[in-house]
Amino acid sequence: MQAPAVAEHCLNPQQVNRFEFCALCNCIQASRLGYVMSSLLNDMRAPGGVIRHNAKHPFKDRPLMKFISKLGSALIVTAVTAAPAFAALGGDTASVLTDRDQTQGTLRISAAASYSVHEITTPSGTTVREYLTPAGKVFGLAWRGPFMPNLQQFLGSYYAQYVQAASAPHVGHRHMNVEVPGLIVHSSGHMRAFYGRAWTPDLIPQNVSADDIK
């Protein structure tokens, strides 16, 4: 079962009244919702995974916003714990995936500023950051850690395209650069230390550089 994410409700007029606080949600910018989730989820430590969220926005330190954020916490907890899930590259709020590596919550962010970042530490110790547009689409990924992440999950609908390109002759086991229309994947590393980035140039917001994905 998957529970709709909070921000999705807040942004969807047809669902605004489902939760008591949705009128409030609808009033504040979704980027602040991101901040709510961030402070909340930073304190969650379920076995096997940690999730952090950082939203790039100009108001996150304002006391009023923090107050509003805390108001929303209870309802967000419900949504998050009911739907351990995550979105893949290019995915939106309908693209929620489950993976046994991802044992922690879900975030649906709509940032007022250029982008938001979700960070998950998987049970293997590898950290994956997902970069979301203000509209809530994942436009980039970056990973670092002792094991490769599950790229089938994180690349989502782009995975087949990646695999096809990665199957071409290339320079060895340590470095994989896939650059095809609509998808760039840079993967590198050796046993116990891997690093990689992936992004969809078509989805990168204005004023955001691929170098910001890291």
Added chain:
Amino acid sequence: MRKYLALAFIQILILTGCGGGGGGYGGSSGSSGGVMSACSAATTSNVEPIIVDQGPTALQNAGFAAVNEAFVSVKVCVPGSSSYQTVDHIQVDTQSSGLRILASALTSITLPAALDASNNPMAECLAFADGSSWGSLATADIQFPSSGESATSVIVQIIGDPAYEAARPPAADCPLPTEDTVPTFGANGILGVGPAVYDCGDACIPGAGAPLPVYYGCATTSSCVAENVPLTAQLANTATLFATDNNGVIVELPAVGTTGQLTVAGSLVFGIGTEANNALGAGVTVLEANTVGGNFGYVTATINGNGLVGTSYPDSYIDSGSNGNFFVDSVTAIPQCTNPNPPPATTGFYCPPSTLNFTTTLTGTNNVPTPSEPFSVANATDLFTTNPTFAAFSNLGGTNGDPQSLDLGLAFFYGRHVYTAVEGATVAGNAGPFYAF
């Protein structure tokens, strides 16, 4: 037509085989009776010859050729039997752990399966940055044919074991593309003599939590389930299994000129500071490496040249299993080669209009910098097309997925003696893991 792969190939020399095959993959492990295996000859030295060439005939017949890959031969013996096979073109890799051999290269012997705690045969998924290799685990006695360095009851991976291909885990666990054949893997096998003792280590032992998709127990050949296994059941840096000379290796290769070389002969020296020929000599700088998971093996490189002025690369490492020097010049982007299809396949290599010269200074966690070391990046397509039969190039470079990483591959090894000491080792007061040159 010749295609260039970054990898190597395999050729199997079947020397003899007095005793017939050993047990099957589904059989029990261990020796039968007290028969000494064919891998019990005396050790005569700690030096094994390395060859850098285009790889075995089988690879070349498939239309590929290895570039900057260092190969050794390994004698693989059935425990408790006189049966053995010497497999050549095993790639020397100083950034992985364990001996892995392509099933198609082990044609004349059958090794007994390595069994887990439930007496089920084991298998492993080895994930690379560009895919994965899957195969069963077997038990073998091994010996290096020239030096005589040997180890018994070694757990080796049989990559692409046809009996277990049906049990290959889904892509979510064992990533695509598959690298289970000689043409896709690029060598007859790989000899992991890197800074880690074990290939997975504590992350895969009982009690570590839900099993990672690394080690598997196979109740049947079509049904394998991820499981945690003790360190003794994991693949280990092969050098650490020797009775002596077991704390690391030195890769010694002569210098190669700017246009490359047909082949290069060098040495794989076992042990560091254990014999007269492997001391940390005067003028050698030790780089102790990061041991934190995710950053394992990293040292910091500073690069100058082509617009880079003292740019720091904190995720850097030295790796005989990489065939070029891989890094991103964030100031003046180096053009990548644009010929994606063989021959030659240069995807991932750099193709600057003229050769670029750099220097790098490396610093380990012990904060002792190396002298400034030069390296160059030439146009890979020009190198390959000018001398299409050459296998060794000192000025091969390529891009790196990690913009903070300088991966100094085999191109950097030419003209140097590069030491790689394992974690836990201490040599003349220097704590492993470390690199030195």
